[in-house]
Amino acid sequence: PCKKEIKNIREQLPEWKKEADFNFMTVSIDESRTEGLVKSYVKSQGWEFPTFIDPNSDLKRSLNFQNVPFTIIIDKNGKIAFMHSGYEEGGEQEVFEKVIELSKQ
Template identity: 30%
Template sequence: MCEKELPVWKTRSKQLGNKLEFVAVNAGVNDKIDGVKRYVKSKGWNFQIVFDTNREIGKAFGISGIPMHIIVDRKGIIRYIGTEAFENIEKRVDEFIK
């Protein structure tokens, strides 16, 4: 997720409740974890932030650029990995929660 997208995902997370779980992965090698946590808290974001400082998550999913979006269904099946425009990702999310 891109920082510009996070306010929208915050709203969507509240709207969708338990139908969908949002997880943001911070891949910033130079970011300090405590600083990111303070920033997230100051913004009131209510979803989990995972830190990928060693790039293990990125390697596992073959992430080549950011922001990268990954949609995983309730059964743990990856339904989408890519860097589509944010508006398209919102549409994909809506398709999966129907």
């Protein structure tokens, strides 16, 4: 599900960026032994946005989520404005609508 969601978001990012000023990044919670695989996958997909690796799942623990993908939108004040767990086809539009809403504040 993570790869599918990121693929769909990546395809829409150029258009979204025309409508709102925001940053997009990904965080992998895969184990440290798979770090090389994550990096090569990111490179093979041509992702031009930052991808961070959290091999100890510190982020997962601190935000107390169980399912991935887990989407977070952080507002301009550094506060979490939106969180969503899981993925369903087309769900990325809800995320973008929230980004637009926050960018107007």
